[in-house]
Amino acid sequence: MLIIKVLGSGCANCKKLEAIAHQVVEQMGIEVEVIKVTEYPDIMAYDVMSTPGLVINEKVVSYGRIPAPAEVTAWITNALETENP
């Protein structure tokens, strides 16, 4: 199963990104676990200095901005393909 992590200490933009992630997952109708990462040491483990960050299957796909839903969809599709070739 795909694991999506939203990195951010709880700022407004982090919440927006989390909402987009949930929305995209629902639209795609796939089973995905969305985890919020709020502790700084855990965020820094991904080397993300500007929040919010988005991690799909342990790969940092975006940071420091709120990506468009279309981008998130593309990243998830990409990750699904690598998962089940």
Add this chain to the structure above:
Amino acid sequence: MTTLTSPSVPQSEKKTFVLLSFAVVLWLIAYNFIQPLANWISFDLLRLESESRLGESVAFFLYDVPKILLLLSGMVFLISIVRTFFSPERTRALLGGKREGLGNVFAAMLGIVTPFCSCSAVPLFIGFVEAGIPLGVTFSFLIAAPTINEVAIILLLGLFGWKVAGLYVASGLVVAIVAGFIIGRLKMERYVADFVWKVHRKTKVTDEKLTWSDRIERAWQSVKEIVGRVWLYVVVGIAVGAGIHGYVPEDALVSILGAQAWWSVPLAVLIGIPLYSNAAGIVPIVGTLIEKGASVGTALAFMMSVIGLSLPEAVILKRVLKMPLLVTFFVVIAIAIIFTGYLFNLVL
């Protein structure tokens, strides 16, 4: 090693540039149209006397609000384009080999152009310190980034010209360089929260590869975000400024905020600390105060205190700084701002 691949969103470069040129033309037409429109509304439509105080205030307001909002949108767009070339990751790499002294100067200047949001202050701090950038250099960056605020620069430029805007940037740089250098000299590394030194990076983020469409798209996003956040403050600020413009007599403020009173600078800084997030609204007021005879150093000190010294930021930084360092951080910046205020009062 993680690389960022931007997904292929079907959008041609050409389309973006056509849209952009269209926006530029619209912007220019609007910008040249607002002065006659403001005069027509105030003096023809509302039939106000052009020599009266009310007429002057209304015309000033009707001209300044659209002018500043247009200027703000245009400039934020340009600045955001520039900022797509300076990610925090690149800034960290640039500061990596720098020593104290020159490092503080670089850090303060990079603080102006690197995109920064106060919610990212802690990850930035950890990322810099953990990469081996000296504490004082890191602080120069962390002071400059929020203190030299792009919205404030644009508003000062639009309302009072390049001289005041330049002085604001210069004083922000001086404060950031000096305060960062002093904190570095105090050798307070042991007052950084212990977990910061133990952070272990699992992956390393590399710089994104951006096309011009990406840059324009992101700049447009930040125009919407920033202008959407500050426009109301700007309108209210200009309304108060317009009131002062029309009603408060010249030199009425000189005795209170003029350079003569030695206590005016520290007092301005003290009053500025609890005021926060109204950076966009405070500029038109402060600028108008300068026009009416308040001394520039005092006004700039007040502004920097409002924008740069904030309690919410202290609460955020509390997560990574132990009390002695947090207090030192605040006191050193406050002293540096007061010093800069006196300096500009003396020189100008």
